[in-house]
Amino acid sequence: MIKIKLYETKSQGGCGKIVGEVDYLGSFRVDPLYLFDECAEYVNSLLKAGCLTKNQFLKYANGKTRYAWFISNPVKYSKPKELPNGIKAPQSWRYYTGEVILAIHKEWNEKILSGEKTVEFRSTHPSVRKLLCTF
Numbered sequence: 662m663i664k665i666k667l668y669e670t671k672s673q674g675g676c677g678k679i680v681g682e683v684d685y686l687g688s689f690r691v692d693p694l695y696l697f698d699e700c701a702e703y704v705n706s707l708l709k710a711g712c713l714t715k716n717q718f719l720k721y722a723n724g725k726t727r728y729a730w731f732i733s734n735p736v737k738y739s740k741p742k743e744l745p746n747g748i749k750a751p752q753s754w755r756y757y758t759g760e761v762i763l764a765i766h767k768e769w770n771e772k773i774l775s776g777e778k779t780v781e782f783r784s785t786h787p788s789v790r791k792l793l794c795t796f
Contacts, residue, residue, distance in 0.1 A: 662685075666679045667763055668763060670766055675766060676767075685761065710780040725784065730780065
C-alpha cells in the first residue's frame with residue numbers, strides 16, 4: 662500500500678505543513694474526450710467523487726490527459742507536521758522515502774480528510790516501481 666502525505670499549501674490560508682495521510686489505491690487515465698463517449702457515465706462518477714464539475718475538469722485538463730488517483734482511509738493528524746529536513750514543499754507531488762507527498766489547497770484537504778473527496782485528479786501518477794526504488 663502506498664501512503665500519501667497531504668501537504669497543505671500556504672496559499673488560500675493553508676498552514677504549509679503535512680496535515681494528514683491517505684492510502685493510494687491506484688489511478689485511472691482520463692482523457693477529456695471520455696466525457697463525451699461511452700466512458701462518460703464512469704468519468705462523471707469520478708468527477709463527483711473528486712468534487713469537480715465537468716467544466717472545472719475541462720478547464721483543469723486543458724485538452725490534456727489527467728489521472729484520477731483513487732484514495733481512501735483518510736487520517737487527519739491532531740497536530741500538523743513539518744516537512745522532513747531538506748525537503749522543499751512540492752509543487753504538485755513528490756516521492757520521499759517510499760511515500761508520496763501531495764501538495765494540495767486547504768479546501769481540498771478538508772474534503773479529503775472528511776472522506777467527501779475520494780478521487781484526486783493530477784497530470785501524472787505515481788509509479789509503483791519508482792516509488793519502491795526510493796528507499
